[in-house]
Amino acid sequence: MKRVYVEDLSRHTGEQVEIAGWLYNQRGTAKLRFLLVRDGSGIVQCIAAKNELGEGLFALARSLTQETSLAIRGTVRADERAPGGYELLVTDLAKINDAHDYPITPKEHGTPFLLDRRHLWLRSKKQHAMLRIRHELIWAIRDFFNNRGFICFDTPMFTPNAVEGTTDLFAVNYFDTSAYLTQSGQLYAEAGAMAHGRVYTFGPTFRAEKSKTRRHLTEFWMVEPEVAFIDLDGLIELAEEMTVYIVERVLERRCNELADLERDTAPLEAIRRPFPRLHYDEAAEILVEYAKQHPDEGGVEFKHGDDFGGRHETILSDPYHRPVFITHFPAQIKPFYMKRDPDRPDCVLGFDMLGSEGAGELIGGSVREDDHDTLVQRIREHDLPMDAFDWYLDLRKYGSVPHGGFGLGLERTITWLSGRPHLREAIPFPRMLYRMRP
RNA sequence: UCCCCAGUAGCUCAAUUGGCAGAGCGGGUGACUGUUAAUCACUAGGUUGGCGGUUCGAGUCCGUCCUGGGGAGCCA
Numbered sequence: 001m002k003r004v005y006v007e008d009l010s011r012h013t014g015e016q017v018e019i020a021g022w023l024y025n026q027r028g029t030a031k032l033r034f035l036l037v038r039d040g041s042g043i044v045q046c047i048a049a050k051n052e053l054g055e056g057l058f059a060l061a062r063s064l065t066q067e068t069s070l071a072i073r074g075t076v077r078a079d080e081r082a083p084g085g086y087e088l089l090v091t092d093l094a095k096i097n098d099a100h101d102y103p104i105t106p107k108e109h110g111t112p113f114l115l116d117r118r119h120l121w122l123r124s125k126k127q128h129a130m131l132r133i134r135h136e137l138i139w140a141i142r143d144f145f146n147n148r149g150f151i152c153f154d155t156p157m158f159t160p161n162a163v164e165g166t167t168d169l170f171a172v173n174y175f176d177t178s179a180y181l182t183q184s185g186q187l188y189a190e191a192g193a194m195a196h197g198r199v200y201t202f203g204p205t206f207r208a209e210k211s212k213t214r215r216h217l218t219e220f221w222m223v224e225p226e227v228a229f230i231d232l233d234g235l236i237e238l239a240e241e242m243t244v245y246i247v248e249r250v251l252e253r254r255c256n257e258l259a260d261l262e263r264d265t266a267p268l269e270a271i272r273r274p275f276p277r278l279h280y281d282e283a284a285e286i287l288v289e290y291a292k293q294h295p296d297e298g299g300v301e302f303k304h305g306d307d308f309g310g311r312h313e314t315i316l317s318d319p320y321h322r323p324v325f326i327t328h329f330p331a332q333i334k335p336f337y338m339k340r341d342p343d344r345p346d347c348v349l350g351f352d353m354l355g356s357e358g359a360g361e362l363i364g365g366s367v368r369e370d371d372h373d374t375l376v377q378r379i380r381e382h383d384l385p386m387d388a389f390d391w392y393l394d395l396r397k398y399g400s401v402p403h404g405g406f407g408l409g410l411e412r413t414i415t416w417l418s419g420r421p422h423l424r425e426a427i428p429f430p431r432m433l434y435r436m437r438p
Numbered sequence: 439u440c441c442c443c444a445g446u447a448g449c450u451c452a453a454u455u456g457g458c459a460g461a462g463c464g465g466g467u468g469a470c471u472g473u474u475a476a477u478c479a480c481u482a483g484g485u486u487g488g489c490g491g492u493u494c495g496a497g498u499c500c501g502u503c504c505u506g507g508g509g510a511g512c513c514a
Contacts, residue, residue: 025475026473027473027474027475027476027477028470028471028472028473028476029469029470029471029472029473029476029477030469030470030471031470031471032470032471032472032473033471033473034472034473034474034476036474045473045474047472047473049471050471051471066464079472081472081473081474082472082474083474101448101464101465103448103449103464104449105448105449105463105464105475106463106464106475107449107450107462107463107464107475108449108450108463108475109449109450110449110450110506110507111506111507112505112506112507113449113450168512183513184514205514207512207513207514209511209512209513210439210511210512211510211511211512211513212507212508212509212510213508213509213510214508214509215513215514216512216513216514217514220514221514222514299509299510307512307513309510309511310509310510352514360514361513361514362514363514364513364514407514408514409513409514410514411514412514413514423514434505434506434507435506
């Protein structure tokens, strides 16, 4: 008999097939049971009728509990009453293994309870949908860069020093010395760009910041393209094209998953190039004015020179129904490697991209300082250990060129696309300040 | 690190001013041949996060600790 996956059942209407999976839920009467069976590719309703199966098999079907693993044979048929439009009329079934007292019931549960059982929560419909969207996004990002002549350039997880001296790092034992887990592959990607012209690094990064918000993980994934011979406009264009590409791709291939998540896709379908661009000076003006007009609202105070908080990002992106770029941030709030604007030496040639619908910062990027002596001066100004950057400075000694890149936070982007309130569901096993199990 | 909030049955929650600790779901038993988180009946299930205090009496008030959640700072 033909073994098929649930997602392919519509192509086997009228045929006898076998599926193997787990019992998601069952309901019904003393003579007719509706078994919802999931096999990883989807969920199908299987009809177990007493007069078809006989006493023994029907009693077995009725005794099956949630998450019992099983194999079912039956006839595929289309039926409007079945969730998904297709169902399986059961002719034979076999239990593979029992599941007693499965803790995640079809009713509601609190997030701490579910996170403690993340290894099981992954089986639930919405979590299943989230991680399929994650898969699609990773695939789309790789396709986007691969199709444009970028080389995948993997950078190390172990690093001897901080990229940005200010941020907390995870220290680990490294034989007789210590190392840090990377917080960005960027500096190494710059070396890659000087070798290959266009590269991207895609992997996990680690931040030991004691952040306890819906936008933070201690371990998260980031894609960082780095391009030789590119300017600020070129970088923003690249970010814009990538964003439009991945949004379209998820809408096209994962509409079922978005539906399972009850995501209203209209705001995503409305996203078109170009995205609005705001100079930091304009953004600061908007925020100062907003704070003036909303004196009772807490957390909106702002003065020129400040960095944005979560609330500020929402105020800035609210008027637009597409992502927004903020450019030319003040140099004193940005890292040492960002190149200054020659016309405005107090500003950097950098940008952030804020997602629509209050998603916050999804992308941060910049043109890099390419002059050796200026970079040395910046390292001194930021009080960073010069000897840790000798190899990085070599990139400016041997044929330095204008270049730049950006980083996209994968989980934040998944959260934005899926319309969920918290990014912890965007990764199989989230690592947070007070949560490292399972 | 700081600020705010929460902790009561396996889960989600209720309990008036300090006065007999409850419901729904899940589990168990039974009824039902088209259910959509099926429905209905019956049933078992509790050291109210820990310790200490106030009180005739504390789930409720006070102190303290623990655990978790949200936010700030910082960031993707």
